[in-house]
Amino acid sequence: MSAISREDVAHLAQLAHIEMSDAELDKMTGELGVIVESIASVSEAASADVPATTHPIALSNVFREDIVGPTLTAEEALMNAPDSVDTRFKVPAILDGE
Amino acid sequence: MAMHQEELVDFDVALEKYDPVLGFEVHVELNTKTKMFSSAPNVFGDVPNTNVTPVCLGLPGVLPVVNKTAVEYAIMIGLALNCKIAERCGFARKNYFYPDTPKNFQTSQYDDPIAYDGWIDIELSDGEVFRVEIERAHMEEDAGKLTHMGGSTGRIQGADYSLVDYNRSGVPLVEIVTKTIEGAGKRAPELAKAYVAAIREIVKALDVSDAKMERGNVRCDANVSLMPKGAEKFGTRTETKNVNSLRAVEHAVRFEIERHAAVLNSGAAIVQETRHWHEDTRTTTSGRPKSDADDYRYFPEPDLVPVVTTVEWIEELRARLPEPPAERRKRLQADWGYSDAEFRDVVNAGVTEQIEETIAAGTTAAVARKWWMGEIARLAKNADKDVADLGVTSATIVELNSLIESKKINDKIARQVLEFVVAGEGTPSEVVEKRSLAVVNDDSALGAAIDAAMEAMPDVVAKVKGGKLQAIGALMGPVMKATRGQADAGRVRELVLQKLGIEG
Structure with a gap:
């Protein structure tokens, strides 16, 4: 029994705005299940006194001083924009028809 | 869009039957020179999309780097709110799809905020002190600014398209979240206003934010629910978003209490949803119901390593804190020689800072009080605005006063001049000149x-x-x-x- 159901994957796909075919859902359910089980086996190996980590390297406090650096020009910023008005990005109305 | 008139119950009647329960999320924009994760300038009002780097635009392959000053400011806010400071905390991605964030996530903090478990004492207008518990204060970044175009109202409903400016994208924010606030009763609207005013006062005193609500430097989301008196289980809450003036906070809480009471009295249930605040009608309308879209799938930000604090660092920052507001008020009252009643009126009117600035700029305490508590307060009331939004500054008063002292104008004319200044006709001297208001000494x-x-x-x-x-x-x-x-x-x-x- 996989830790991830097909419904879980379909739900995640919807949240992530990814369109998936039935075949892709089946495939991903299996693959994600394997990943979840693999991670679970790490938890078994780690005892309670091992703190959780989110990074492979034990680094902390990587900071930048508060000093202004170079910026893009508006033209550069908008270079890949599908549409723009003056120096702003133009996007479709999001809550259309509400 | 179908705008139906909300049913309301008179405020006092509502409070006879229900106890309001409040909660606030206040976003504070920090006044660092650069953004939270990029060296782009943090400046308000520039040409759209000129204060951006590839990090602000979420371009592929970019790496964020944390602004040390922003972390220090967040710790200072935490300390000023009597919070514990985390020994270790990290950043997380809050995933959602909306064009205000080009990356499709906001970098925030999730289960390990930098500051937690604090409190702040709020003095109400009758002098009673109400303690508000702080759940957490966490670091995150602001989103870009959307302007909805077309449609009839300029609101999001009915817009044809939106224009996006990412200058604000990545500006450092500290979000301050209260614990649930019970027991405010009929003073809930007043407490809401006083709480946001206190937060604004603190971040301004710390000099970590410009704290201008009209510019969105301090923004409040107000949670309101009602429960029948004597009940123990909280009612369903609504969250009114982006209430951006002190008066609006007060009005929004009052409106939601009156609306909730009407819904509950009719036997219906409150829908858990966000509400949009409309300053023009002083009402809220239904926004988005809580749904799947609120499943933000937070996960640790892989591109940022944890922040670790030391006792030495925290103490160094604590030493930079200004005197606490309550002590400051005591000192100011003594310096200015105001009576208890006079000083309380000044505090309640929210003009302490203005009077302090005016005195610092060269008037006597009596002159500063005369103007801020007199004519300016009257003009604000007539215009139905916050005093801070009138456009009168300490410089205005100093100039006006020197015109009086040099006998260029008399007191009565000065009041007229102020009115023209508020109407946007220029500085007092300019108004006197343009309107030929100088006293006849000839x-x-x-x-x-x-x-x-x-x-x-x-x-x-x-x-x-x-x-x-x-x-x-x-x-x-x-x-x-x-x-x-x-x-x-x-x-x-x-x-x-x-x-x-x-x-x-």
Whole structure:
């Protein structure tokens, strides 16, 4: 029994705005299940006194001083924009028809 | 869009039956020179999309780097709110799809905020102190600014398209979240306003934010629910978003209490949803219901390593904190020589900072109070605005006062001048110049007006001659009329006495 159901994957796909075919859902359910089980086996190996980590390297406090650096020009910023008005990005109305 | 009129229950009636429960999320924009994760400048009001780097635009392959000053400011806010500071905390991605974030996630903090478990004492207008518990204060970044175009109202509903400016994208934010606030009763709206005012006062005193609500430097989301008196289970709450002035916070909480009570009285259930605040009608309308879209799938930000604090670092930052607001108020009252009642009125009117600035700029405490508590308060009330939003600054008052002291204008004219300043006609000197409001000190012009008045009122002249000097007052009316209110009363008196050969 996989830790991830097909419904879980379909739900995640919807949240992530990814369109998936039935075949892709089946495939991903299996693959994600394997990943979840693999991670679970790490938890078994780690005892309670091992703190959780989110990074492979034990680094902390990587900071930048508060000093202004170079910026893009508006033209550069908008270079890949599908549409723009003056120096702003133009996007479709999001809550259309509400 | 179908706008239906919300049913409301009178506030006092609602409070007889229900207890309000509140909660606030206040976002504070920090005034660092650069953004949270990029060296782009953090400047308000520049040409759209000029203060951006590839990090702000979420371009592929970019790496964020944390602004150390922003972390320090967040710790200082935490300390000022009596919070514990995390020994270790990290950043997380909050995933959602909306064009205000080009990356499709906001970098925030999730289960390990930098500051947690604090409190702040709020003084209400009757002097009672209400303690608000702080759940957490966490670091995150602001989103870009969307302007909805087309449609009839400029609101999101009915817009044809939106324009996006990412200058604000990545500006450092600290979000301050209260614990659930019970027991405010009918003072819930007042407490809401006073709480946001206190947060604003603190971040301004810390100098970690420009704290201008009209610019969105301090923004409040207000959670309101009602439960029947005596009940133990909280009711369903609504969250009114982006309430961006102190008055609006007060009104929004009051409106939601009145609306909730009507819904509950009708036997219906409150829908858990966000509400949009409309300043023009002072109402809220239904926004988005809680749904799957609120499943933000937070996960640790892989591109940022944890922040670890040391006792030494925290103490160094603690040493930079200004005096706490309550102590500061005590000191100011003593410095200014205001009575308890006078000072409380000043605090309640929210003009402590303005008076402090005005005195620092060179007026006496009495003059500063006279203007901020008098004419300016009146103008704000008439305009239905916060005093801070009137456009009157300490410089305005200093200038106005020096015009009075140099006898260019009198007190009455000064009040008119202020009105024109508020109307946007320029500085006091500019207004006096443009509208020719300077006092008539020209003795020949005054003399003619006085002669005319004396001729018209021989009985008054006789009284003055007979030693009743206060009778001069009767001459003042016609003289003022002849000079359109611009005569200097002191000078008129002098001239009258001179003309009659009496020693003043």
